[in-house]
Amino acid sequence: MIEPDELADVARDLESRGEAYAVATVVWRQAPSSGQLGGRAIVTADGRLHGWIGGACAEPSVIRAAQRLITAGESALLYLGATDDLLLPEGVTAIPMSCQSEGALQIYVEPAKPAVHLVVVGHSPMARVLTELATAVGWRAELMTGPEFTAADVDPRSVVMVATQGHGDEDVVKHAASAMPAYLGLVASHKRGRAVLGYVAEQGIPQHLLDRVSTPVGIDLGPTTHREIAVSILAELVKVRAAGGFAGEQPQRTELPLLETPDAVDPVCHMTVPADDAHFPYEHEGTTYHFCCVGCRDAFAEDPARFLTVTEA
Known part of the structure; x- marks a missing residue:
């Protein structure tokens, strides 16, 4: 044990x-x-x-x-x-x-639920505070600079916050968008955000990927400090997650092989079991039955009519 x-x-x-x-x-x-x-x-x-x-x-x-x-x-x-x-x-x-x-x-x-994997890209004080705050609430947060970041650093369950703030925004957004994370945000003003996305579109990144980029991000607090901006961004991310906005977080059904196995009812004990080779298949008159254990299978094999009569009744 x-x-x-x-x-x-x-x-x-x-x-x-x-x-x-x-x-x-x-x-x-x-x-x-x-x-x-x-x-x-x-x-x-x-x-x-x-x-x-x-x-x-x-x-x-x-x-x-x-x-x-x-x-x-x-x-x-x-x-x-x-x-x-x-x-x-x-x-x-x-x-x-x-x-x-x-x-x-x-x-x-x-x-x-697994902890949110947040990748903050940037080296400003705001980026550092955002990473620290996310870690404090139990998220798995990483901080890296723009030149360090590649699409290989994230997966479909990751949340990426581009906070390079004018230092290579376009390249980071391009790499991040191609990775298709659960959520991608760009810290920028409305005007700057549109300019970055427009430039990246000209570089050949498909529009459906760019449509997934959220910008600006964070609750609009007006003139404020970098620490408060970090708080506003994390608050928005928490709200998005609570509403199910991190769509890539949950594993897809195709990753759950046991769920794809049809069910069968053990005709001896009436327990529902997977209809697979691991559950003691036994063929009788052209029909394959599955069992929870060897004992049930052997009891059925000894007298199938006894159990099939009960099942049909």
Whole structure:
């Protein structure tokens, strides 16, 4: 079983790479389930599980539920166990599970958004303060000069703030726009912003990329100090993020292979399982059935008619 400090290390590593994940915690158990009260695990967006929340019956269901919750950005309380004649409180998601242990679990799954990756390009006092403020609110902020910056420094989840303020603005905007970050801002006046974007357009950067550049940025405070300008820019970025404006932050569905696998219902225990080769496929009269464990598959193979009659009824 993974230790709490190891789990914290996993979380820090995922956050440093900007990967979304969910934390699954066992909040209730019915013996003899192998899951333990307080047991925790981290589930990544691509379906990896670190930690322990239960055995082979519980893990696949929790992983798939966690992936969906990461995509939706929602938390949920899952009930895993027999669902016959079961009355659950509103808001609890029931996942049928009737493996050999006959235990049950309630697991709270909470997605954790990765820290915003903010790249501030510039060397002015305002750029330094903006980087410090973003770090203070838990963002992963980097400061680099215009000549240092390339498109390779960002990815589709990054937020880029061009604060070169007249020192190579055009080149930085060109590189940043080509990387298609989640958000791209240019610190400039209306007039200066239009001039920069016009010049970059003449250099052959497609207009649809330039249309994604926000300028000017920050709340208009009138005449103010560089520190206050940095505060106004961060305030606007926080507002944009809260409204879902960092569209590249969330992993795309194509990055979640387990979600693309069709579901199947185990005809023995009625648990929903992925219809893949890892879930004990068994062909009977031209139809392939999938099972949560070898025990269910073998029971079905011994007398398919017994379970198919129950399923059809």
